[in-house]
Amino acid sequence: MSLREQENDGLTPSNASPEPIQDKIRLLIVDDHPIVRFGLTALLGVHDDIEIAGMAQGGREALQLLATIAVDIILLDLRMPGFSGIQTLEKLQTAAPNARAIVLSSFECDEEIYAAVKAGAQGYLHKEAPAEEIVRAIRSVSGGHQAFPRRIIERLADDRMTAGLSRRERQVLELVAKGLTNKEVANTLQLSQFTVRNHLNHITEKLDVSDRTEAIFIAIQNGIIAV
Numbered sequence: 001m002s003l004r005e006q007e008n009d010g011l012t013p014s015n016a017s018p019e020p021i022q023d024k025i026r027l028l029i030v031d032d033h034p035i036v037r038f039g040l041t042a043l044l045g046v047h048d049d050i051e052i053a054g055m056a057q058g059g060r061e062a063l064q065l066l067a068t069i070a071v072d073i074i075l076l077d078l079r080m081p082g083f084s085g086i087q088t089l090e091k092l093q094t095a096a097p098n099a100r101a102i103v104l105s106s107f108e109c110d111e112e113i114y115a116a117v118k119a120g121a122q123g124y125l126h127k128e129a130p131a132e133e134i135v136r137a138i139r140s141v142s143g144g145h146q147a148f149p150r151r152i153i154e155r156l157a158d159d160r161m162t163a164g165l166s167r168r169e170r171q172v173l174e175l176v177a178k179g180l181t182n183k184e185v186a187n188t189l190q191l192s193q194f195t196v197r198n199h200l201n202h203i204t205e206k207l208d209v210s211d212r213t214e215a216i217f218i219a220i221q222n223g224i225i226a227v
Helices: 002-008 034-046 059-066 085-095 110-116 131-142 150-161 167-177 182-189 193-207 212-221
Strands: 024-029 050-056 073-077 100-105 124-125
Touching: 002 073, 024 034, 024 059, 024 131, 024 182, 034 050, 050 059, 050 193, 059 085, 073 085, 085 100, 100 110, 100 131, 110 150, 124 131, 167 182, 167 193, 167 212, 182 193, 193 212
Parallel strands: 024 050, 024 073, 073 100, 100 124
Antiparallel strands: none
16 A cells, blocks of 8 residues: 555554653642542542652651652642641752642641742642642643732732731831831830830841841832831
8 A cells, every 4th residue: 555545544654753742740749638638649640641659748758759759740738747838848949959849728828828939839729729720730830830829929929019028017117217216116006115126127037137227228219118
């Protein structure tokens, strides 16, 4: 049979290049609750482009496992006893620098999410997220993108614009910038002087400055506060 006849019959010529085989996304699931681990395994394992490379019930076990296997994506519970998700994220930067982590949580605590992003998380998912959203996030992060819900992106954008200062910290700094003493700030905001001092300490740490004068200058210059 001639080549033309083969093509007409719908057959592939023997010298044609085969379809490229797409690598599967190798996934590690880290959660202290067995029902979550096995539930996610059953949910995600049915997809042709996802391979469950392993499961771990905690951060330390995950790090030990990563010394023996290579993974692309880590689904990581934020709140685990003994060794938290944040601590695990920080260790992943050296233990598995090529892996990208998506954090899981039953809560939407701003401070935890911000800490996770700073520690290297590339996505955030609520544990009650629908299957389609989880799969979409895994594929997106595997492709080099981030996967944060719009509401989280908006919070993170606001956080970047305010250098991580909370609303109360900005209020304290604005009053200090207007010349009020700690006692006057405390009276105005109905806080103790001890709380005001704590806020000022947090402000200087977040802005990476040495004193309140420098903090005021940086905050005004970057539009964090208006005086």
